[in-house]
Amino acid sequence: MGLKSKDLLGMKQLTPEEIMEILDTAKTMKLVISSANKKTSHLQGKSVVTLFYENSTRTRLSFELASKYMGSASANISASGSSVAKGESLLDTARTIDMMGTDIIIMRHPQSGAPHSIANKLKASIVNAGDGMNEHPTQALLDMLTMYERFDTFEGKNIAICGDVYHSRVVRSNAIGLAKLGAHVSVYGPRTMMPIGIEKMGVRVASSVADCVKDADAVMGLRVQLERQKSSLFPSVAEYARFYAITPEMLKLAKPDAFLMHPGPCNHGVELPTAVYDCDQSVINEQVTNGVAVRMAVLYLLMARRNNL
Amino acid sequence: MKYILTNCKVFGSEKTKIYIDGEKFADPFPEDQADEVIDCKGNTVLPGLVDMHVHLREPGYEYRETIATGTAAAARGGFTAVCPMPNTHPVCDNAAVVSGILKKAREAGNCRVYPIGAATKEIGDTELAEIGLMKEAGIVAVSDDGNPIPNAGMMRKVLEYSSDFDIPVLNHCEDRSLGIGAMNEGEVSTSIGIRGCSTAAEDIMIARDIILAEYLGVPVHICHVSTKDGIRMIRDAKARGVKVTCETCPHYFTLTDACCENYDTNFKMHPPLRTQEHVDAIIEGIKDGTVDCIVTDHAPHHQDEKEVEFSHANNGIVGLESSFALGYTYLVKAGHITLQRLIELMCFNPSKILKLGRGGMETGDDADLTVMDLDNEFTFEKDKMLTKGRNTPYDGWKLYGETQLTIMGGKKTYEKLC
Numbered sequence: 091m092g093l094k095s096k097d098l099l100g101m102k103q104l105t106p107e108e109i110m111e112i113l114d115t116a117k118t119m120k121l122v123i124s125s126a127n128k129k130t131s132h133l134q135g136k137s138v139v140t141l142f143y144e145n146s147t148r149t150r151l152s153f154e155l156a157s158k159y160m161g162s163a164s165a166n167i168s169a170s171g172s173s174v175a176k177g178e179s180l181l182d183t184a185r186t187i188d189m190m191g192t193d194i195i196i197m198r199h200p201q202s203g204a205p206h207s208i209a210n211k212l213k214a215s216i217v218n219a220g221d222g223m224n225e226h227p228t229q230a231l232l233d234m235l236t237m238y239e240r241f242d243t244f245e246g247k248n249i250a251i252c253g254d255v256y257h258s259r260v261v262r263s264n265a266i267g268l269a270k271l272g273a274h275v276s277v278y279g280p281r282t283m284m285p286i287g288i289e290k291m292g293v294r295v296a297s298s299v300a301d302c303v304k305d306a307d308a309v310m311g312l313r314v315q316l317e318r319q320k321s322s323l324f325p326s327v328a329e330y331a332r333f334y335a336i337t338p339e340m341l342k343l344a345k346p347d348a349f350l351m352h353p354g355p356c357n358h359g360v361e362l363p364t365a366v367y368d369c370d371q372s373v374i375n376e377q378v379t380n381g382v383a384v385r386m387a388v389l390y391l392l393m394a395r396r397n398n399l
Numbered sequence: 400m401k402y403i404l405t406n407c408k409v410f411g412s413e414k415t416k417i418y419i420d421g422e423k424f425a426d427p428f429p430e431d432q433a434d435e436v437i438d439c440k441g442n443t444v445l446p447g448l449v450d451m452h453v454h455l456r457e458p459g460y461e462y463r464e465t466i467a468t469g470t471a472a473a474a475r476g477g478f479t480a481v482c483p484m485p486n487t488h489p490v491c492d493n494a495a496v497v498s499g500i501l502k503k504a505r506e507a508g509n510c511r512v513y514p515i516g517a518a519t520k521e522i523g524d525t526e527l528a529e530i531g532l533m534k535e536a537g538i539v540a541v542s543d544d545g546n547p548i549p550n551a552g553m554m555r556k557v558l559e560y561s562s563d564f565d566i567p568v569l570n571h572c573e574d575r576s577l578g579i580g581a582m583n584e585g586e587v588s589t590s591i592g593i594r595g596c597s598t599a600a601e602d603i604m605i606a607r608d609i610i611l612a613e614y615l616g617v618p619v620h621i622c623h624v625s626t627k628d629g630i631r632m633i634r635d636a637k638a639r640g641v642k643v644t645c646e647t648c649p650h651y652f653t654l655t656d657a658c659c660e661n662y663d664t665n666f667k668m669h670p671p672l673r674t675q676e677h678v679d680a681i682i683e684g685i686k687d688g689t690v691d692c693i694v695t696d697h698a699p700h701h702q703d704e705k706e707v708e709f710s711h712a713n714n715g716i717v718g719l720e721s722s723f724a725l726g727y728t729y730l731v732k733a734g735h736i737t738l739q740r741l742i743e744l745m746c747f748n749p750s751k752i753l754k755l756g757r758g759g760m761e762t763g764d765d766a767d768l769t770v771m772d773l774d775n776e777f778t779f780e781k782d783k784m785l786t787k788g789r790n791t792p793y794d795g796w797k798l799y800g801e802t803q804l805t806i807m808g809g810k811k812t813y814e815k816l817c
Contacts, residue, residue, distance in 0.1 A: 181706055201708035202592035203662030222710070224592030262592060286595065287586035 092395035097209045097216040098388055100225035101267040109267060112231055113238050115387035116380070122159060123382055132390045133162035139187050140196045142219070143169040143180075143204075148354055148381055149219050149228070153196045156385035162193075181208055188212045194392060197221075202259075215392045223257050229353055230263035232384040234271070236351060236377050237308055244271035250296075250303040250344065251275060252336055253312025253361050254323075256283040260312060260353045265293045278302035279312075280334060282323040299333075299340050306344040310351040311336050311361045331360050338366055349373045400434045400809060401425075407439035407770065409760070410446065410742060417444055419766040422809040426762050439770050442803050445742060446758045447479025447767030448723060451540075451749040452569070452622060452646060452694035454715070455481070455512070457503060458496065459488025464699040464787045466500065469719070470509035472697070472786035474805045474812035476719040477769035480511040480750070480757050481697075484544040485522065492517035492528040494536035501537050509812045511767075513539040513755060518557045518568060522546045525553075527560055534564050539753040542569035544622065545669075545714075547604055549575060555611055562617040567752060569620045572604035572629070573670060581710045583656040583671040591660060593709060598626040598677070601670050605629045609636045609643055618642035620752060623696050625651045625670040627680035634689040644752050646692035649718060649725035651681045654792060664705045664712035665792040668698070685744065686735050691752065693744040695722045699788025717788040721779055723771065725793070727800035738773075770804040777801040 093108055101109070122130055138157040140150055150166070157164040167187070169175065174183055180199070187195055192214045197205050202222030209216045220226040234244070241247055249268055255261050255277050265275050269292040277288065278296040289295055296302035303309050314330060324330045341350060350362075350372045358364045367374060404417040418425040430436055455469035466483075473481045483500065485491035491500065497514050504512035516538035520526045522545075530541055541561055548554045548570060561568050577600035582588050584595020605621055609632055612619040624630060624645045636643045650668065655675050658666040666672055684690040698715025705712050726745060730736045736744075742758075750757035757767060781794040805813040 179703070179706075180708060199708065201710045203709045206662045207664075207706075207708060222592050223594070259592060262590070285589040286584050286597075287589045290586040291590055 092398060093391050096395070097205070098227055098392060099206055099209060099216065099218050101227050101230050101263045101270070102225070104227070104267070106270045109231070109234070109270060112384065112387050112391060113235050115391060116231070116235050116383040119386035119390070120380070120383040122386065123379060128159045130160050133157060133160040133393055136193045136393060137163045137165070137191060138194045138196065138389065139164070139192045140166045140219070141184070141187060142166070143174070143199045144220070146198055146219070148378060149198065152381040153219065153385050156382050156389055160386060160389060180204060181211065184208045184212055188214045193396060194389060215396065217388060217392065220259055222259065224259055225263045226259040227263050228381070228385055228388055229260050230267045231388070232377055232381040233264055233310065233351060233353070234267055235380045235384050236373055240349065241307070244268060244273040247273045247307040248305055249273050249275045249308050249310065250306035251277045251310045251312065252299055252302055252334065253279050254283040254314045254318065255279045255288060255312070256285045257315070258312050262291070264310070265291050276302045276306070280324050283318070299336060300343055303336065303340050304343045306348050308349055308351060309336060309341060309344050311356070313353065313355060313357060314361050316357065316360070327360055335361055335363060336366060337363060338369070341366060341371065351377060353377070401428070401432060402806070402809070403430060403433045403436045404439050404444060404770070405436055406441055408441065408443045410444060410738070411760070417768065419806065419809050422766060424760055424762050424764050424766050437804065439803070442770050442772050445477065445769050445771055446746050446760050447769055447805065447807060448477045448745045449480045449749040449755065449757050450478050450695050450697070450719065450722070451482045451692060451753055453481045453483050453697040453719065454486065454699065455483040456699060457487065458499060463701050466503040466512065467507040467509065468785060468787050469697070469699070470504065470507050470512065472717070472719040472784060473510040474807065475785050475802055476721070477723045477771060477802045477805055478510055478719060479767035479769070479805065479807040479812070480513060480755060482513045482515050482539060482753065484515050484542060485517040486545050490517050490521050491515070492520050492522070494529065494532045497533050497536035497538055508810065510807055513537070513753065515540045515542050515569065517541065518543045518548060518561070519553065524548055524550055527556060530561055530566055531564050534566055538566070539755065540567040540569050542571070542622070544569070544571050547571045547573050547575065551607055551611065554608065555615065558611055558615055558617050558619060567618060567620050569622050570604070570608055571622045572601050572608060574600045574603045577603070580671070581667060582659045583673050585656060585674060587656045587659060591662070593659070596669070596671050598628065598673065601626050602628045602632070605632055609633070609641055612643055613639070613641045618644070621645040623648050623651065623670060623694065624684070624690065625673050625677060625681065627677045630680050630684035630689055634684065634687070637689065644691040645689070646694045647681050647685065647690050648694055648696050649722050650716065650792070652678055652685065653725055653729050658792065662709040663792070664707070664709055665716060665790050667709060667712050667714055668696070668716055669714045682730070682735055685730060690744065691748045693722065693726055694749070695719050697786070699786050700790050702789060705790050716790050716792055717784065717786045719786060720784050721791060721793045721798070723802070724779065724798035724800040727773065728798045732799055766806055766809040768806050769802055772801045772803055773799060775799070775801070
């Protein structure tokens, strides 16, 4: 039991068996979240620190609650309120946290590979909570948990993902994780936001939103950062919404029992019309709950490995 | 001092002995007149190597490298002449800085130093630097190296004005408007989420510079070519008679962008490492004569500038102490080229392009040479390097071609301690 590696850096590093173990553990953890007394002793006597160099609502809070539900001492540090603002390097900051007896450091950073560059220099386990455009493994795991609750198997399932693929760590982690479990991923977005060689990651590049979502078992919208318009990646919000949004008509092209996901935060009326965000097929709010469950599972399994060594 | 090197294979000759009197190669003289008789143990004597593209960091960045440490590294790599790029602080864009560099180089006495001046003031792309006055002070070329001259109109003026002084223009070709990525754009950059830098960015500027050189009928030298189409365009231009020359670096024929997968910043440089297809094209260009020179782009950085997030890390790697061995192992021993061709790439051609008069080994020529062990494998170790930089991707590599001795102007500048 537990994970093979000290750290959770990305879906790239997980085996299919490890992914399934995390998902199965998360299903159990979900029972804790829905119970009247949200407390376990899995992390009692342990310490978990979140180190965030970027803003976050869901990821940070769900990690913090996950660690607290399991009884750990937990603390938070942000780039803006710490010595990072005085120019302290990532490595020095991470070593400082490490030397305070921290068991797990949960880290978000705007640069791809930032957690990888410090992981082997620390005693603590590193959980990647999003690194630049690279990966966001716990987001993919919570997305997969949301699917797993509705599918008996990932094998042969069609997953459509629409939006800013280039800048999305959510796409990369989902593409890698879903491919490992045998699902077919299609992606679509403006060509200016489609990275060269994405098909080599085992995804199909669709030719339109319609082509992407057709016969999908699950449809995922991605947040488009509105400031990208200023760097000429798309001409206007109106044009984006007209050609790249997942509208009710588009959603009808998916399988009848398909469901709609979005990692949040959502730009209502841009990538998703509000009517779609709130529609019966939307599982966006449930994804949030699953985020806590998956993060409990990840912390539990990483700690189990540490305890076994 | 009078030296006799015995028991050696002398490159390009049947000789087994070398005579040095003072600063020059000499006619044979009796052993008892020599201050020292050096037994070369059957190793190969080559003309001192020339690297026309290095960064010695002084003035301004002495914490990365000094002229003394950089030239000591050059001597350990078999070099007797190097050309430092002007992106120092202050920028080498005037005669005073040129003179300062030459003074430090003379004091160090490890290697001949031929400075390259900036093409534009402060490498700022708006005003021509004092190219004529810098030539009088000792520059051998101009370049804005790390900052490619982005404006075609300014590049034309640099080419025209430099031609008045017979000063070669060296350009680092990358069109920054196509994005300043941290690695090659492709499958690997997409997979690991690093912003890519396309081969098109390099190719577009190479094409521009060839067009300008052809239109104006003046020479241009393309720095560190890394792309297949860059090689193709230069090959075609040479065939048409355009006065274009070019260089590449050992990392472009030994490494690919797959090396970046673990975010190791010792594989981060500009232009970035490309895919195998491009590596193969570079080797082809080396074989067929399209590539004129192998240079290192020796770029020492402090540990703190490399032990950071990949996108934040400084560009470049050190190279002076691994260059010959990589060329010998991966080009000559691999069967792509002869030793003769490697010496053209690493000595005769750069000397010819910059009119340095290096590479002679006849009586009366400057006694610049290096003795290489071409037969025994050695392990390249970063902690043995004499450069201040530790940013090499080649630590632990097994190579052939270890420097045993380097002599510059009749003076020992490196001797391997046995």
